[in-house]
């Protein structure tokens with residue numbers, strides 16, 4: 001593990017110390033990320049109307065136990081579940097419960113396994129039954145937003161380039177980008193520097209370097225971007241109750257681009273998962 005402060009990035013806002021990881025770390029991240037991705041593949045086979053998010057959460061816990069991995073969210077800052085399950089107008093951090101999914105619900109399932117100390121953090125959208133057309137479009141726009149963000153990652157690019165790629169695409173599709181939550185550095189820590197904003201301007205933010213590891217996890221709304229957190233202290237919802245969607249990958253910056261640690265082994269990139 002290395003920390004650095006580079007004179008070249010001094011003019012950039014928020015310059016600080018960001019961990020750079022070596023090849024062995026990338027291997028550890030790949031194992032953790034693939035475990036998370038495999039669990040998310042299984043979730044695709046489970047989701048249907050009538051299933052409860054508690055049942056999803058129970059699977060996430062047991063799958064982790066079976067593979068010597070602990071869900072990072074368990075007892076994280078008072079959170080008591082193994083996953084987050086965010087339905088319809090829930091933006092993120094939905095708490096699994098015993099309410100059955102309804103026909104047409106869209107749900108984000110967010111899992112972070114810690115395997116040998118490495119954190120694999122990823123989330124995808126799922127549909128219970130057949131989604132409405134608007135929901136399907138939002139999911140497509142959100143997935144494409146994530147992939148456009150990932151597409152600009154390479155040494156010398158900045159975190160602002162990622163945000164700009166996401167924001168310009170999502171807004172061109174008449175959707176809005178949630179500002180209140182962001183992606184984050186990770187690796188041996190769950191939430192580390194830098195913050196990865198999903199909006200912004202090209203050239204702003206931190207300069208990306210080979211060896212940086214972080215998530216990109218845009219939350220995109222059909223309506224306004226504003227959110228509020230419910231009295232449970234976790235559940236974030238859209239203020240206008242419009243639908244919200246999110247996809248998340250954990251990635252590492254390589255010499256000529258990036259490596260996605262949490263890619264689906266089954267090619268279950270976005271719904272429908274056939």
Ligand code: MF3
Pocket residue numbers: 073076077079083084093110111112121217234248
């Ligand atoms: N997995 C979430 C993320 O993408 C964090 C969830 S923290 C929790 O960063 F406590 F809400 F579970």
Ligand code: CO
Pocket residue numbers: 121183184215217248
């Ligand atoms: Co994350």
Ligand code: CO
Pocket residue numbers: 110111112121122123217248
């Ligand atoms: Co996550």
